[in-house]
Amino acid sequence: MSEYDHGPSDRHALRAEALESLLREKGLVQPEMIDAVVRQYEQDIGPMNGAQVVARAWTDPAYKQRLLHDGTEAIAELGFGGPQGEHIVVVENTSAVHNVVVCTLCSCYPWPVLGLPPSWYKSPAYRSRVVREPRAVLAEMGLALKPEVEIRVWDSSSEVRYLVLPQRPAGTEGLGEAELAACVTRDSMIGVGQPMSPSAAEHPDPDV
Amino acid sequence: MNGIHDVGGMHGFGAVRKEADEPVFHTRWEGRLFALVNLCLGVGIGNIDRFRHAIERLSPASYLTESYYGRWLAALETLLEEEGVVRRSETDARERGEGPPAAMAPAPSPTSGAARRRVDTPPRFAVGQPVRARNLNPPGHTRLPRYARGKCGVIVRVHPAWVFPDTNAQGRGENPQYAYGVRFGAEELWGPEAEPGTAMHLDLFESYLEPVSDEG
Numbered sequence: 001m002s003e004y005d006h007g008p009s010d011r012h013a014l015r016a017e018a019l020e021s022l023l024r025e026k027g028l029v030q031p032e033m034i035d036a037v038v039r040q041y042e043q044d045i046g047p048m049n050g051a052q053v054v055a056r057a058w059t060d061p062a063y064k065q066r067l068l069h070d071g072t073e074a075i076a077e078l079g080f081g082g083p084q085g086e087h088i089v090v091v092e093n094t095s096a097v098h099n100v101v102v103c104t105l106c107s108c109y110p111w112p113v114l115g116l117p118p119s120w121y122k123s124p125a126y127r128s129r130v131v132r133e134p135r136a137v138l139a140e141m142g143l144a145l146k147p148e149v150e151i152r153v154w155d156s157s158s159e160v161r162y163l164v165l166p167q168r169p170a171g172t173e174g175l176g177e178a179e180l181a182a183c184v185t186r187d188s189m190i191g192v193g194q195p196m197s198p199s200a201a202e203h204p205d206p207d208v
Numbered sequence: 209m210n211g212i213h214d215v216g217g218m219h220g221f222g223a224v225r226k227e228a229d230e231p232v233f234h235t236r237w238e239g240r241l242f243a244l245v246n247l248c249l250g251v252g253i254g255n256i257d258r259f260r261h262a263i264e265r266l267s268p269a270s271y272l273t274e275s276y277y278g279r280w281l282a283a284l285e286t287l288l289e290e291e292g293v294v295r296r297s298e299t300d301a302r303e304r305g306e307g308p309p310a311a312m313a314p315a316p317s318p319t320s321g322a323a324r325r326r327v328d329t330p331p332r333f334a335v336g337q338p339v340r341a342r343n344l345n346p347p348g349h350t351r352l353p354r355y356a357r358g359k360c361g362v363i364v365r366v367h368p369a370w371v372f373p374d375t376n377a378q379g380r381g382e383n384p385q386y387a388y389g390v391r392f393g394a395e396e397l398w399g400p401e402a403e404p405g406t407a408m409h410l411d412l413f414e415s416y417l418e419p420v421s422d423e424g
Contacts (some may be wrong), residue, residue, distance in 0.1 A: 038239040131408055132402075134403065135403045169409065
């Protein structure tokens with residue numbers, strides 16, 4: 001590749017770097033704050049947080065009640081909160097109702113419990129289709145639901161950010177919170193997948 | 209605005225493709241840009257509604273061909289230009305390695321970004337009440353998706369009052385108002401093509417809604 005053969009990402013990198021240096025000189029941002037934000041979202045804020053919330057709800061009925069009553073408050077009990085998590089509503093899957101979350105207008109997502117959204121969640125394909133044909137989209141994504149299960153699609157069109165509380169998998173009766181949290185996938189908390197079985201959780205697929 | 213970003217219900221985008229082993233950020237600049245946007249909003253440069261509206265104002269072709277963070281980059285440039293913080297010509301020069309060091313900007317006034325506000329009036333609608341999403345087509349920012357306009361649903365939850373994005377995005381004030389969780393039957397939205405046993409829930413601001421009259 002010659003130096004004139006820049007792809008879009010190279011052009012974006014140069015442009016972003018120019019903006020960053022100007023904002024730094026103007027005293028509006030500090031480099032260590034940029035580093036800290038990147039580190040937070042790469043390491044500390046992600047679906048492992050939401051998995052703890054779900055595992056607690058599966059093992060503590062009083063917590064589950066608080067979580068469904070006021071998601072933001074109950075999630076704060078476990079130490080999670082912050083940008084894009086100011087008003088979290090938790091919707092519970094049952095044998096009769098399955099919930100799935102989308103943001104058709106942009107990419108709203110409950111950052112404190114799930115981190116930043118995967119590319120497919122932000123794609124026009126998912127955003128356009130899951131509202132009109134959720135059953136077909138879920139089946140394509142590997143989640144075939146029985147026809148009698150009602151599907152509720154939550155379009156994050158305002159300030160609410162949604163977290164799906166998946167059903168606890170069968171065969172997990174004796175497990176503790178940490179083992180249960182290992183079964184909880186990101187996709188199950190968006191509503192496009194189910195939690196893993198304990199045996200699958202020992203060899204997790206990072207893409208769910 | 210009836211922009212390309214409002215994709216709910218559209219055909220033609222194909223299958224949902226998952227990326228294997230997807231990292232949080234694909235490149236270093238994506239992570240730094242993500243941080244820049246959040247830090248700029250945090251120190252009170254514009255607001256999140258203005259930022260979203262800047263993304264929506266990309267040309268439809270650019271919106272669809274740019275990467276996600278490519279759209280963020282373009283929107284941040286727009287926001288900084290419109291807020292008088294960084295001019296495009298300054299960025300052009302800096303990208304070429306030209307131009308003087310930038311002077312310190314006036315100290316910003318940090319904001320929490322929280323959208324919740326108190327309003328003194330009670331909510332206009334109650335749980336269980338049938339409503340219609342108004343047929344509104346504002347040229348500016350709105351959080352009323354096209355696919356719900358003119359459609360009837362039922363209030364299922366009364367949310368607190370929040371800053372109204374439509375005006376906050378355009379420097380016309382916060383105008384806080386209640387929002388409501390509204391449930392729409394799939395057939396109401398998609399007609400005979402609707403999938404059986406599915407329903408949509410949207411969170412809609414009070415001024416997007418009108419009561420459904422007995423005769424209506």
